[in-house]
Amino acid sequence: MNIKSVSKNLAVFSLLSSLLFTSNAWSAxxxxxxxxFGNYQEExxxxxxxxxxxxxxFYYMDECPFCHRMETTIMTEPDVIKLYKSNFISIKHDIEGSNEITDFDGTTASAQTIAEKKYRVRATPVMMIFDLHGKPVVKYTGPTRTKEEFKWLAEYxxxxSYAKQSFTAYKRARKKASR
Incomplete structure:
Protein backbone atom coordinates (compact mmCIF):
# COMPACT_ATOMS: atom_id res chain seq x y z
CA MET A 1 0.00 0.00 0.00
CA ASN A 2 1.26 3.41 -0.84
CA ILE A 3 0.69 6.64 1.06
CA LYS A 4 -2.01 7.86 -1.37
CA SER A 5 -4.19 4.78 -0.90
CA VAL A 6 -3.74 4.87 2.89
CA SER A 7 -4.76 8.52 3.06
CA LYS A 8 -7.68 7.87 0.68
CA ASN A 9 -8.87 4.95 2.84
CA LEU A 10 -8.46 7.08 5.96
CA ALA A 11 -10.54 9.87 4.40
CA VAL A 12 -13.32 7.43 3.44
CA PHE A 13 -13.25 5.90 6.93
CA SER A 14 -13.45 9.35 8.55
CA LEU A 15 -16.37 10.36 6.35
CA LEU A 16 -18.30 7.17 7.06
CA SER A 17 -17.60 7.44 10.80
CA SER A 18 -18.84 11.02 10.93
CA LEU A 19 -22.01 10.05 9.05
CA LEU A 20 -22.61 7.17 11.44
CA PHE A 21 -22.20 9.30 14.56
CA THR A 22 -24.22 12.16 13.09
CA SER A 23 -27.13 9.88 12.19
CA ASN A 24 -27.07 8.40 15.72
CA ALA A 25 -27.23 11.90 17.18
CA TRP A 26 -30.17 12.78 14.93
CA SER A 27 -32.09 9.64 15.81
CA ALA A 28 -31.46 10.10 19.54
CA PHE A 37 -49.84 16.32 11.95
CA GLY A 38 -51.22 19.20 13.98
CA ASN A 39 -54.42 17.61 15.25
CA TYR A 40 -54.12 17.59 19.03
CA GLN A 41 -57.50 15.86 19.42
CA GLU A 42 -56.03 12.88 17.55
CA GLU A 43 -52.94 12.99 19.79
CA PHE A 58 -42.97 21.69 24.17
CA TYR A 59 -43.54 25.26 22.95
CA TYR A 60 -40.41 26.58 21.25
CA MET A 61 -38.93 29.04 18.76
CA ASP A 62 -36.17 28.21 16.29
CA GLU A 63 -33.90 30.96 17.65
CA CYS A 64 -34.36 29.96 21.31
CA PRO A 65 -30.99 28.89 22.80
CA PHE A 66 -32.67 27.44 25.91
CA CYS A 67 -34.98 25.29 23.77
CA HIS A 68 -32.01 24.06 21.75
CA ARG A 69 -30.06 23.26 24.91
CA MET A 70 -32.92 21.20 26.35
CA GLU A 71 -33.46 19.37 23.06
CA THR A 72 -29.79 18.47 22.64
CA THR A 73 -28.95 17.60 26.25
CA ILE A 74 -31.78 16.68 28.62
CA MET A 75 -34.20 15.36 25.98
CA THR A 76 -31.57 13.01 24.53
CA GLU A 77 -30.99 11.14 27.80
CA PRO A 78 -32.29 7.54 27.51
CA ASP A 79 -33.95 7.54 30.96
CA VAL A 80 -35.73 10.82 30.16
CA ILE A 81 -36.92 9.53 26.78
CA LYS A 82 -38.16 6.30 28.39
CA LEU A 83 -40.06 8.16 31.15
CA TYR A 84 -41.81 10.54 28.76
CA LYS A 85 -42.46 7.94 26.01
CA SER A 86 -44.00 5.56 28.56
CA ASN A 87 -46.40 8.14 29.94
CA PHE A 88 -47.08 10.84 27.35
CA ILE A 89 -47.45 11.65 23.70
CA SER A 90 -44.75 14.35 23.34
CA ILE A 91 -45.04 17.01 20.65
CA LYS A 92 -43.26 20.21 19.63
CA HIS A 93 -45.22 23.38 18.94
CA ASP A 94 -43.51 26.26 17.11
CA ILE A 95 -44.97 29.44 18.62
CA GLU A 96 -44.15 31.36 15.45
CA GLY A 97 -45.64 28.72 13.16
CA SER A 98 -48.22 29.54 10.51
CA ASN A 99 -49.33 25.92 10.12
CA GLU A 100 -52.91 25.13 11.08
CA ILE A 101 -53.42 23.32 14.39
CA THR A 102 -56.56 21.69 15.75
CA ASP A 103 -56.35 22.13 19.50
CA PHE A 104 -57.62 19.69 22.12
CA ASP A 105 -61.08 21.31 22.20
CA GLY A 106 -61.46 21.40 18.41
CA THR A 107 -60.40 25.03 17.97
CA THR A 108 -58.59 25.48 14.65
CA ALA A 109 -56.07 28.29 14.20
CA SER A 110 -52.43 28.89 13.36
CA ALA A 111 -49.82 27.47 15.71
CA GLN A 112 -48.86 31.03 16.59
CA THR A 113 -52.42 32.07 17.45
CA ILE A 114 -53.07 29.03 19.64
CA ALA A 115 -49.80 29.46 21.53
CA GLU A 116 -50.14 33.22 21.94
CA LYS A 117 -53.85 33.78 22.45
CA LYS A 118 -55.04 30.56 24.05
CA TYR A 119 -52.09 29.47 26.20
CA ARG A 120 -50.40 32.88 26.59
CA VAL A 121 -46.99 31.60 25.54
CA ARG A 122 -44.76 34.63 25.11
CA ALA A 123 -41.27 33.35 25.93
CA THR A 124 -39.77 29.94 25.30
CA PRO A 125 -39.41 27.21 26.20
CA VAL A 126 -42.78 26.58 27.77
CA MET A 127 -43.68 23.04 28.69
CA MET A 128 -47.27 22.04 29.31
CA ILE A 129 -48.78 18.69 30.14
CA PHE A 130 -52.44 18.14 29.28
CA ASP A 131 -54.54 15.44 30.93
CA LEU A 132 -56.61 12.92 28.98
CA HIS A 133 -59.47 15.43 28.77
CA GLY A 134 -57.26 18.03 27.07
CA LYS A 135 -57.03 20.23 30.16
CA PRO A 136 -53.65 21.72 31.09
CA VAL A 137 -52.45 20.33 34.44
CA VAL A 138 -49.01 21.93 34.53
CA LYS A 139 -47.33 24.83 32.76
CA TYR A 140 -43.59 25.38 33.20
CA THR A 141 -41.92 28.43 31.67
CA GLY A 142 -38.19 28.38 30.97
CA PRO A 143 -35.70 25.55 30.80
CA THR A 144 -35.42 23.10 33.66
CA ARG A 145 -32.12 23.42 35.48
CA THR A 146 -31.33 19.72 35.50
CA LYS A 147 -32.36 16.43 34.00
CA GLU A 148 -33.83 15.47 37.39
CA GLU A 149 -36.02 18.55 37.46
CA PHE A 150 -37.34 17.69 33.98
CA LYS A 151 -38.10 14.15 35.15
CA TRP A 152 -39.84 15.54 38.24
CA LEU A 153 -42.11 17.56 35.95
CA ALA A 154 -43.32 14.30 34.39
CA GLU A 155 -43.53 12.47 37.72
CA TYR A 156 -45.55 15.36 39.17
CA SER A 161 -49.33 15.36 42.75
CA TYR A 162 -50.58 18.19 40.51
CA ALA A 163 -54.01 17.79 42.12
CA LYS A 164 -52.59 18.36 45.62
CA GLN A 165 -49.76 20.89 45.39
CA SER A 166 -47.90 23.31 43.16
CA PHE A 167 -44.91 22.12 41.17
CA THR A 168 -42.70 24.44 43.23
CA ALA A 169 -43.75 22.69 46.47
CA TYR A 170 -43.35 19.28 44.81
CA LYS A 171 -39.88 20.17 43.58
CA ARG A 172 -38.86 21.48 47.00
CA ALA A 173 -39.98 18.21 48.64
CA ARG A 174 -38.13 16.12 46.04
CA LYS A 175 -34.93 18.12 46.57
CA LYS A 176 -35.21 17.71 50.33
CA ALA A 177 -35.81 13.94 50.01
CA SER A 178 -32.78 13.48 47.75
CA ARG A 179 -30.33 15.03 50.24
Missing part, protein backbone atom coordinates in the same frame (compact mmCIF):
# COMPACT_ATOMS: atom_id res chain seq x y z
CA UNK A 29 -32.48 13.75 19.34
CA UNK A 30 -35.60 12.97 17.35
CA UNK A 31 -36.55 10.03 19.55
CA UNK A 32 -38.04 12.21 22.28
CA UNK A 33 -40.86 13.75 20.24
CA UNK A 34 -43.71 11.91 18.55
CA UNK A 35 -44.64 12.81 15.00
CA UNK A 36 -47.73 14.99 14.78
CA UNK A 44 -55.23 12.90 22.82
CA UNK A 45 -57.11 9.90 21.40
CA UNK A 46 -53.79 8.12 20.76
CA UNK A 47 -52.68 8.84 24.34
CA UNK A 48 -55.91 7.32 25.67
CA UNK A 49 -55.61 4.26 23.41
CA UNK A 50 -52.00 3.72 24.46
CA UNK A 51 -52.76 3.99 28.18
CA UNK A 52 -50.72 7.15 28.66
CA UNK A 53 -51.27 9.88 31.27
CA UNK A 54 -51.63 12.74 28.79
CA UNK A 55 -49.91 14.88 26.18
CA UNK A 56 -46.67 16.82 26.75
CA UNK A 57 -46.32 19.93 24.56
CA UNK A 157 -48.30 14.49 36.69
CA UNK A 158 -47.78 10.72 36.66
CA UNK A 159 -48.25 10.33 40.43
CA UNK A 160 -51.15 12.82 40.57
Missing amino acids: EGAFFDET LDAAKEDGKKGVFV VIDG
Whole structure:
Protein backbone atom coordinates (compact mmCIF):
# COMPACT_ATOMS: atom_id res chain seq x y z
CA MET A 1 0.00 0.00 0.00
CA ASN A 2 1.26 3.41 -0.84
CA ILE A 3 0.69 6.64 1.06
CA LYS A 4 -2.01 7.86 -1.37
CA SER A 5 -4.19 4.78 -0.90
CA VAL A 6 -3.74 4.87 2.89
CA SER A 7 -4.76 8.52 3.06
CA LYS A 8 -7.68 7.87 0.68
CA ASN A 9 -8.87 4.95 2.84
CA LEU A 10 -8.46 7.08 5.96
CA ALA A 11 -10.54 9.87 4.40
CA VAL A 12 -13.32 7.43 3.44
CA PHE A 13 -13.25 5.90 6.93
CA SER A 14 -13.45 9.35 8.55
CA LEU A 15 -16.37 10.36 6.35
CA LEU A 16 -18.30 7.17 7.06
CA SER A 17 -17.60 7.44 10.80
CA SER A 18 -18.84 11.02 10.93
CA LEU A 19 -22.01 10.05 9.05
CA LEU A 20 -22.61 7.17 11.44
CA PHE A 21 -22.20 9.30 14.56
CA THR A 22 -24.22 12.16 13.09
CA SER A 23 -27.13 9.88 12.19
CA ASN A 24 -27.07 8.40 15.72
CA ALA A 25 -27.23 11.90 17.18
CA TRP A 26 -30.17 12.78 14.93
CA SER A 27 -32.09 9.64 15.81
CA ALA A 28 -31.46 10.10 19.54
CA GLU A 29 -32.48 13.75 19.34
CA GLY A 30 -35.60 12.97 17.35
CA ALA A 31 -36.55 10.03 19.55
CA PHE A 32 -38.04 12.21 22.28
CA PHE A 33 -40.86 13.75 20.24
CA ASP A 34 -43.71 11.91 18.55
CA GLU A 35 -44.64 12.81 15.00
CA THR A 36 -47.73 14.99 14.78
CA PHE A 37 -49.84 16.32 11.95
CA GLY A 38 -51.22 19.20 13.98
CA ASN A 39 -54.42 17.61 15.25
CA TYR A 40 -54.12 17.59 19.03
CA GLN A 41 -57.50 15.86 19.42
CA GLU A 42 -56.03 12.88 17.55
CA GLU A 43 -52.94 12.99 19.79
CA LEU A 44 -55.23 12.90 22.82
CA ASP A 45 -57.11 9.90 21.40
CA ALA A 46 -53.79 8.12 20.76
CA ALA A 47 -52.68 8.84 24.34
CA LYS A 48 -55.91 7.32 25.67
CA GLU A 49 -55.61 4.26 23.41
CA ASP A 50 -52.00 3.72 24.46
CA GLY A 51 -52.76 3.99 28.18
CA LYS A 52 -50.72 7.15 28.66
CA LYS A 53 -51.27 9.88 31.27
CA GLY A 54 -51.63 12.74 28.79
CA VAL A 55 -49.91 14.88 26.18
CA PHE A 56 -46.67 16.82 26.75
CA VAL A 57 -46.32 19.93 24.56
CA PHE A 58 -42.97 21.69 24.17
CA TYR A 59 -43.54 25.26 22.95
CA TYR A 60 -40.41 26.58 21.25
CA MET A 61 -38.93 29.04 18.76
CA ASP A 62 -36.17 28.21 16.29
CA GLU A 63 -33.90 30.96 17.65
CA CYS A 64 -34.36 29.96 21.31
CA PRO A 65 -30.99 28.89 22.80
CA PHE A 66 -32.67 27.44 25.91
CA CYS A 67 -34.98 25.29 23.77
CA HIS A 68 -32.01 24.06 21.75
CA ARG A 69 -30.06 23.26 24.91
CA MET A 70 -32.92 21.20 26.35
CA GLU A 71 -33.46 19.37 23.06
CA THR A 72 -29.79 18.47 22.64
CA THR A 73 -28.95 17.60 26.25
CA ILE A 74 -31.78 16.68 28.62
CA MET A 75 -34.20 15.36 25.98
CA THR A 76 -31.57 13.01 24.53
CA GLU A 77 -30.99 11.14 27.80
CA PRO A 78 -32.29 7.54 27.51
CA ASP A 79 -33.95 7.54 30.96
CA VAL A 80 -35.73 10.82 30.16
CA ILE A 81 -36.92 9.53 26.78
CA LYS A 82 -38.16 6.30 28.39
CA LEU A 83 -40.06 8.16 31.15
CA TYR A 84 -41.81 10.54 28.76
CA LYS A 85 -42.46 7.94 26.01
CA SER A 86 -44.00 5.56 28.56
CA ASN A 87 -46.40 8.14 29.94
CA PHE A 88 -47.08 10.84 27.35
CA ILE A 89 -47.45 11.65 23.70
CA SER A 90 -44.75 14.35 23.34
CA ILE A 91 -45.04 17.01 20.65
CA LYS A 92 -43.26 20.21 19.63
CA HIS A 93 -45.22 23.38 18.94
CA ASP A 94 -43.51 26.26 17.11
CA ILE A 95 -44.97 29.44 18.62
CA GLU A 96 -44.15 31.36 15.45
CA GLY A 97 -45.64 28.72 13.16
CA SER A 98 -48.22 29.54 10.51
CA ASN A 99 -49.33 25.92 10.12
CA GLU A 100 -52.91 25.13 11.08
CA ILE A 101 -53.42 23.32 14.39
CA THR A 102 -56.56 21.69 15.75
CA ASP A 103 -56.35 22.13 19.50
CA PHE A 104 -57.62 19.69 22.12
CA ASP A 105 -61.08 21.31 22.20
CA GLY A 106 -61.46 21.40 18.41
CA THR A 107 -60.40 25.03 17.97
CA THR A 108 -58.59 25.48 14.65
CA ALA A 109 -56.07 28.29 14.20
CA SER A 110 -52.43 28.89 13.36
CA ALA A 111 -49.82 27.47 15.71
CA GLN A 112 -48.86 31.03 16.59
CA THR A 113 -52.42 32.07 17.45
CA ILE A 114 -53.07 29.03 19.64
CA ALA A 115 -49.80 29.46 21.53
CA GLU A 116 -50.14 33.22 21.94
CA LYS A 117 -53.85 33.78 22.45
CA LYS A 118 -55.04 30.56 24.05
CA TYR A 119 -52.09 29.47 26.20
CA ARG A 120 -50.40 32.88 26.59
CA VAL A 121 -46.99 31.60 25.54
CA ARG A 122 -44.76 34.63 25.11
CA ALA A 123 -41.27 33.35 25.93
CA THR A 124 -39.77 29.94 25.30
CA PRO A 125 -39.41 27.21 26.20
CA VAL A 126 -42.78 26.58 27.77
CA MET A 127 -43.68 23.04 28.69
CA MET A 128 -47.27 22.04 29.31
CA ILE A 129 -48.78 18.69 30.14
CA PHE A 130 -52.44 18.14 29.28
CA ASP A 131 -54.54 15.44 30.93
CA LEU A 132 -56.61 12.92 28.98
CA HIS A 133 -59.47 15.43 28.77
CA GLY A 134 -57.26 18.03 27.07
CA LYS A 135 -57.03 20.23 30.16
CA PRO A 136 -53.65 21.72 31.09
CA VAL A 137 -52.45 20.33 34.44
CA VAL A 138 -49.01 21.93 34.53
CA LYS A 139 -47.33 24.83 32.76
CA TYR A 140 -43.59 25.38 33.20
CA THR A 141 -41.92 28.43 31.67
CA GLY A 142 -38.19 28.38 30.97
CA PRO A 143 -35.70 25.55 30.80
CA THR A 144 -35.42 23.10 33.66
CA ARG A 145 -32.12 23.42 35.48
CA THR A 146 -31.33 19.72 35.50
CA LYS A 147 -32.36 16.43 34.00
CA GLU A 148 -33.83 15.47 37.39
CA GLU A 149 -36.02 18.55 37.46
CA PHE A 150 -37.34 17.69 33.98
CA LYS A 151 -38.10 14.15 35.15
CA TRP A 152 -39.84 15.54 38.24
CA LEU A 153 -42.11 17.56 35.95
CA ALA A 154 -43.32 14.30 34.39
CA GLU A 155 -43.53 12.47 37.72
CA TYR A 156 -45.55 15.36 39.17
CA VAL A 157 -48.30 14.49 36.69
CA ILE A 158 -47.78 10.72 36.66
CA ASP A 159 -48.25 10.33 40.43
CA GLY A 160 -51.15 12.82 40.57
CA SER A 161 -49.33 15.36 42.75
CA TYR A 162 -50.58 18.19 40.51
CA ALA A 163 -54.01 17.79 42.12
CA LYS A 164 -52.59 18.36 45.62
CA GLN A 165 -49.76 20.89 45.39
CA SER A 166 -47.90 23.31 43.16
CA PHE A 167 -44.91 22.12 41.17
CA THR A 168 -42.70 24.44 43.23
CA ALA A 169 -43.75 22.69 46.47
CA TYR A 170 -43.35 19.28 44.81
CA LYS A 171 -39.88 20.17 43.58
CA ARG A 172 -38.86 21.48 47.00
CA ALA A 173 -39.98 18.21 48.64
CA ARG A 174 -38.13 16.12 46.04
CA LYS A 175 -34.93 18.12 46.57
CA LYS A 176 -35.21 17.71 50.33
CA ALA A 177 -35.81 13.94 50.01
CA SER A 178 -32.78 13.48 47.75
CA ARG A 179 -30.33 15.03 50.24
